[in-house]
Amino acid sequence: MNTASQTPTNIDTDTTVTPKNYTDYYNNFNMDTLLSEIFGEQVDDRLNAYMACCGRHVRDGRADNAALVHEDTAGNITRMSFGELDKASAQIANLLQSYGVKAGDKVATMLPRTPELLTVVLATWRIGAVYQPLFTAFGYDSIKYRMDKADTKVVFTNLENRGKFEDLAEQTKMVLVGSIEDAQTWGDDHYIQSMAAQSQTMKPVSLDTDAPFLQMFTSGTVGKSKGVSVPLAALPAFYLYMRYAIDLREDDQYWNMADPGWAYGLYYAITGPLLLGITTYFNEAGFDATHTREFMVRHQITNLASSPTAFRMMKSSGVFDNVDEGAHNDAKAKLSLRCANSAGETLNTEVVSWLETYLGCQVKDQYGQTETGMTCCAHHALAHDCPVGSMGMALPGHTLVVLDDDMNVLPDGEQGQLAVVVSQSPAFYFRGYSWNEKQAFVDDYYLTGDVVERHSDGSYWFSGRDDDIIITAGYRVGPTDVENTVLEHEAVAESAAVGVPDEVRGHTIKSYVVLKDGIEGSEQIAKEIQELVRKRLSTHAYPREVEFVTELPKTPSGKIQRFLLRSLSAA
Numbered sequence: 001m002n003t004a005s006q007t008p009t010n011i012d013t014d015t016t017v018t019p020k021n022y023t024d025y026y027n028n029f030n031m032d033t034l035l036s037e038i039f040g041e042q043v044d045d046r047l048n049a050y051m052a053c054c055g056r057h058v059r060d061g062r063a064d065n066a067a068l069v070h071e072d073t074a075g076n077i078t079r080m081s082f083g084e085l086d087k088a089s090a091q092i093a094n095l096l097q098s099y100g101v102k103a104g105d106k107v108a109t110m111l112p113r114t115p116e117l118l119t120v121v122l123a124t125w126r127i128g129a130v131y132q133p134l135f136t137a138f139g140y141d142s143i144k145y146r147m148d149k150a151d152t153k154v155v156f157t158n159l160e161n162r163g164k165f166e167d168l169a170e171q172t173k174m175v176l177v178g179s180i181e182d183a184q185t186w187g188d189d190h191y192i193q194s195m196a197a198q199s200q201t202m203k204p205v206s207l208d209t210d211a212p213f214l215q216m217f218t219s220g221t222v223g224k225s226k227g228v229s230v231p232l233a234a235l236p237a238f239y240l241y242m243r244y245a246i247d248l249r250e251d252d253q254y255w256n257m258a259d260p261g262w263a264y265g266l267y268y269a270i271t272g273p274l275l276l277g278i279t280t281y282f283n284e285a286g287f288d289a290t291h292t293r294e295f296m297v298r299h300q301i302t303n304l305a306s307s308p309t310a311f312r313m314m315k316s317s318g319v320f321d322n323v324d325e326g327a328h329n330d331a332k333a334k335l336s337l338r339c340a341n342s343a344g345e346t347l348n349t350e351v352v353s354w355l356e357t358y359l360g361c362q363v364k365d366q367y368g369q370t371e372t373g374m375t376c377c378a379h380h381a382l383a384h385d386c387p388v389g390s391m392g393m394a395l396p397g398h399t400l401v402v403l404d405d406d407m408n409v410l411p412d413g414e415q416g417q418l419a420v421v422v423s424q425s426p427a428f429y430f431r432g433y434s435w436n437e438k439q440a441f442v443d444d445y446y447l448t449g450d451v452v453e454r455h456s457d458g459s460y461w462f463s464g465r466d467d468d469i470i471i472t473a474g475y476r477v478g479p480t481d482v483e484n485t486v487l488e489h490e491a492v493a494e495s496a497a498v499g500v501p502d503e504v505r506g507h508t509i510k511s512y513v514v515l516k517d518g519i520e521g522s523e524q525i526a527k528e529i530q531e532l533v534r535k536r537l538s539t540h541a542y543p544r545e546v547e548f549v550t551e552l553p554k555t556p557s558g559k560i561q562r563f564l565l566r567s568l569s570a571a
Contacts, residue, residue, distance in 0.1 A: 022384035022393060025244070029396045031236065031426045038239050038275070046206040047232040049125035049213040050089060053274035055204055057082045066279040069299065070115050073285045078115055082277075085122055087200040088115075092123035094198035099154055099173050103128030103205055106150040106215050110134040110143070110157040110164070113260060113282035116177045116191060120156050121260075121270060125213055128205035129153075130229070132215040135261030140164055147172060149227055149435060150215050162186055209233040214271075215434070216263055218370045227434030228370050234267075234429045235275060237373050240395055242272040245366055246341050247380030248303060253336070255281040255296070256305040263370040264343055268305060289317030293335075300336040304359075307344040309494075309558035311351050311363075316493045316516055320358040337361040339380050343368060344558045346462050348484035349388050367391040367462065369448060371430045371440070375420065376400060376460050389484070390459040391452065397427025402454050407442055410454075415463055415478070418452040419445040451478060468562050470499035472507045477541045479562060485536045486511055486543070489529050491519045496552050497543060498565045510569055511543035514552060521548030 035043045042056065057065060063083030070078045080088075101107060107124040108131075111117040124131040132150050134143060134157075146152075147168055154173045155165070159182050165174065175191055176183040183190035207213075214230035242248045246268070254273055258265035273280040283295050287310060296304070314320055340355060340363040347365045355363045364386075368374030378392035386392055394400045399421040402410045410416045420428055423444050432440060440446055451463040463469065463478025470477045482497035494514035499507035511529065515521055526546035534542040553561040 019247075019379075019381050019383040020244075022379060022382035025382055026394070026396045029426070031397070034236055034240070034397070034427075038236060044206070045209070047209055047235065048128065048204040048206050049232060049235070049271070050093075050122045051126075051204045051206075052235055053125070053271060054082050054085050054089065054122050055126075057277045058086045062277060065277060067274060068115060068118055068280055068282060070113070070282040071284060071295065071299075072114075080115055080118075085119065088119045088195070089122035089126055090200050090202040091195045091198040092119055093126040093202045095175075095194050096123060096127055096129065096154060098198075101127065101129050101153050103207065104211070105129045106132045106152045108132040108134050108147070108150075108152050108155045110136055110138070110155065110161045111177060112136055112158070113284050114177070115282075116156065117260065118270065118282075126202055126204050128207050128211070130212050130215045131266075133261045133266055135259065136161055137261075138164070140166060140168075144168060145225070146217055149217075156191065162188070207232060210431075214266065216266070216370050224437070226437040228263075228430070229434045230267075231429055231431070234373060235271070237395075237397065237427045237429055238267055238272045239275055240397055240427055241366075241368075241374040241377065242268065242276055244381045245364065245374060245377035245379045245392075245395065246272070246303065246305065247339055248273060248276055248278055250278065252278060252303040252338070253281065253299055253301045254278055254303045254305075255283070255299070255301045257283070257287075257292075257310055258305065258307065258343075263373075264305075264307075264368075267373055287313065289314050289319040293319050296335055296337070297333060302336050302338045303341075304337055304339075304361075305341040305343070307558040308342055308347050308351065309344065309554065311342060311347065311355060312494060315351060315354045315358075335360055339364070341366060341380075343374065345560070346389065346391070346480050346484060348487045350488055352388050365390070365392060367450075367460070371433075372420065372428065372446070372448070375428075376418075385457060386459055387455075387457075390455070390461050392460065393458050394460075395427070397425060399424035400454075400460065401445070402452060402460075403445065403447075407445065412454050412456045415451055415453045417466060418448045418450045418460065420448070422446055465562070468498075470497070470507050470509055472499065472502075472509060473505040473540055477509065481537060482509060482511065482533060482541060482543065485533045486513060486529055488536070489525075489532055491515050491525055492529070493517075494552055496560045496562060496565055498562050498569055500545065500569045508544045509541065510545040510547065512547050512549050512552060512565055514549060 064081050067082045067085050068080040107129050109117050109120050121131050156175045159178045174188040176188040177191040180190050209232045212229040212231050216228040217225040256269035260266045260270050337359050339361050343366045364378035366374050366377040375395050375398050376391045377395050378386040401419050402416040403419050404416045449466050451469050453461045462480050464480050468479050479497040483495045486495040493516045496512045500510045502508045529546050530542050553564040
């Protein structure tokens, strides 16, 4: 495929421009102004996600601009322009219609980060259908639960994942990305062969902004995964995050390392950059610190988005620290990062300092949920003071408050549940779970389930999930505070804190600790960790028990599953 060229869009690329003042932009936020910023004169009450993320760029003379740069596991590179995606997605859209798929129906992929995945996403949106991601590490039960709930009509998958579907293929049309022989063996339609028979034109289906275009499921840190139908009204919120928190610019080489099988990857590695008309990068290979650095150098990545887990793995690997002197002087071996962004869990100060030193750029911490997208951010493109360790400030278009158990707004400095004030949040789009699995609203508040503290400067500080808060001897302790303090010990790579039932104190704190490679756990290290937390936090917050483990249980998006550790501790 052709190497796609770049032509200017409406995104400001002048690095000398002073960022807008956060307070001014936040206080004067106007949704109509934002929609004009995104869509220009083409603002309409009805939308189509394909049109917003691809079709309008072709219409406005940017067909040759690069939409995707994909590198497979063997290092082969494929580039696709918006024009090429336009034609390919039309073919798959026509194929879907030939299967009887209509607006509102669910279409899924279980594919790695490939051009085919992106094509199917855009094709699904083109006909007004709803794209449903299936993470490639899912087993049969997880797949079945999601397909049964969503009544999934078509699934695109590859040979590596086809065997996971078993009897599910009897109720759902299957399309195989791979060889014709493999497709015939399974009795599936063949992706390339079926695509080739279809027209390269297809008129997009416009829908009301409350119509869904993504069918998500929560990561399931507590209980069964809940369905989240993302409406077209989410697009302005995605733009806000990409433009003002990520600070994505027309001349950026942007790589979001998150897997599009989950919200952060699908929202901000696919939808967000394409909405802005900016190239997104796919790295099909699994995480490896050496390969990650080489990928960033090879593609001259300037804007990086990832998770604290990945950043900690980069740090502990030593790959970024131990670049030889010759490489420092070799332009081809240097990193090109302008900025970095982190989401998923709180970044501790040690990792932030390391990133700035060895990746050579500023990193911003940001908070969000599958339900809401990102709502609280340290912004690259809006000027504000934001202390290291905080979640950041409310994303413009969102009003956030901290509530006590009686739904009273708490003053600054007190811990409570983070909530969105719906009537005062024009960019907020979530209206409830797909199958009413849980009531998420009380009066005018959307309840996040996360415990935070607001400081007088407007910054928010994460303490933990409401389920994760530890009450010991009458004190409320956020596990994140303990974990970040433990991480400051030079021997520690990862840390998790949970409450353990205690007859006297109600609960005591236990730390699960993963040590850096080559270091063995000892009573001495455990005592040092305890003393560190006692000194840095408080006597009631230190872990009375420290257990060394080889790994921590995590969701695929990198969040620690503390409920599993609590179950383990209670056993």
